[in-house]
Amino acid sequence: MTPFKICGLTTPETVDASIAVGAAHLGFNFFPPSPRFIDPAAAAPLIARVPAGVGRVAVLVNPDDALVAAVIGAGITILQLHDAPSERIAALKSRHNLPVWLAAGVKTRADIQSAEKAAGPADLLLLDAKAPNDAPLPGGNGLAFDWRLLVDSRPGRRFGLAGGLGIGNVAEAIRLVQPALVDVASGVEERAGVKSVEKIMAFANAVRAA
Template sequence: MTPFKICGLSTPETVDASVAVGAAHLGFNFFPPSPRFVEPGTAASLIARVPSGVGRVAVLVAPDDALVAAVIEAGVTILQLHDAGAERVGELKSRYNLPVWLAAGVKTRDDIRSAEKAAGPADLLLLDAKAPNDAPLPGGNGLAFDWQLLIDTRPGRRFGLAGGLGIGNVADAIRRVAPALVDVASGVEESAGVKSVDKIRAFANAVRAS
């Protein structure tokens, strides 16, 4: 089964549900403008519920050193960076000896090539739909990009797929693109930032059906 990540968790019930359905990674969003934002202290109590074999991912947008230190103290095991480059990826990998993912927006083939260069020593390149110019968030906007771009210009490194994935299309995405990971946020929500336990279960079943 393709590993999957449930991103933007903020309640004990949805954390427990994500673990129960076999999510490989759980994501916690530390970007204040996001409706999925959690404070490091809140995240620590949620992360404490997660078994050691499940990845605890910090979603960070151009974070300063103090925030990175705070989320690591909260118990995250993977850093997912938005609006960062190869130098910052390498610096944090070296400093904390943790896996670092780079998330990047895609609209064109050139975006894929640019993302590969920016990823540098990242352990995973997470490809999402490029946010509209007026969007307040770099990802998690519920938008998909043209997956044919990844078929025509497949990255030469390990990559995950995000952006507009949900119960109805994730199996097709896995069959067509064969990513190392699929990542869902808004696709398992009742409203912005409010996860649904039933949708989390249905998403996991859809991944298994791929």
Template sequence: MSATPFKICGISTPETLDAAVASGAAHIGFNFFPPSPRAVTPDAAAALIGRMPAGIGRVAVLVAPDDALVTAVIAAGCTHLQLHGAGPERVAQLQSRHGLPVWLAAGVKTRADIADAQKAAGPADLLLLDAKAPNDAPLPGGNGLAFDWRLLASNRPQRRFGLAGGLTPDTVAEAIRLVQPALVDVASGVEESAGVKSVEKIMAFAHAVRSA
């Protein structure tokens, strides 16, 4: 069985981009939400994307984006749109308008949250299940939190889904074995500090995914 595809999210420097490419990441995420310590501008993302070989997904991480930002990140070279804070109507609108895969990220803490996430995703190409952010958290994701993956053991979404939230080189293999997602996604789990990626941790994460 082939290894689970993985995404390294929140890349912001040439060194860590090169490491993510070398690690075998299927997708690399660029965060366009200004409050995030991982945030980049469309111009900065374009410079990084220019270093990437073909065949790797370039995912724009967007929080309730307006149309101008969506247009800008596509012009920068992003090939996928990952939405936080959107519903099925916005997903369908962007799919129709731009002809690109659209993912919907949704927070999970309870079984009910999984059902709500499936409804919110609508026609999304991938439902990305993340840990639900605390009420006082400034970011909808990337908080280094995990939810109880056992919730998915008997309540799997009836659609293609990915797993995010608190994954690290030490936990991702267990998560893959337990959940069997279509994709695993890491941001804070391969960082030295908030927004600062570690080349060594990126490589360790990739090794752990392949060992699962």
């Protein structure tokens, strides 16, 4: 089964549901403008519910060193940066000895090539839909890019797929793209920032069906 990440978790019930359905990674969003934002102190007891072997991913946008230290102190095991330079990725990997993922927005084949080059030492390149120019968030907007671009423009490195994935289309995305990971946020929500236990279960079943 393709590993999957449930991103933007904020409650014990949805953390427990994500673990129960076999999520490989759980994401916690530390970017204040996001409706899924949670601060490190509030995230710590949720992260403590996650068993060993399940990734605890911090979603970060231009974080300063203090925030990085705080999320690691809360129990995070993977840092996910949005549109960060390769030098910053390398510095964080070296300083904290943790995996670092790069999330990058995609709309064209050229974007895929640029993202692959920018990822540098990142452990995973997470391809998301490029946010509209007026969007307040770099990701998590419920938008998908044209996955067919990846049929003949696959990165030559380990990559995951995010952006607009949901119960109705994740199996198609997996069959078409064959990513190392699929990542869902808004696709398992009742409304912005509020996850549904039932939708988390249905998403996991759809991944298995692929």
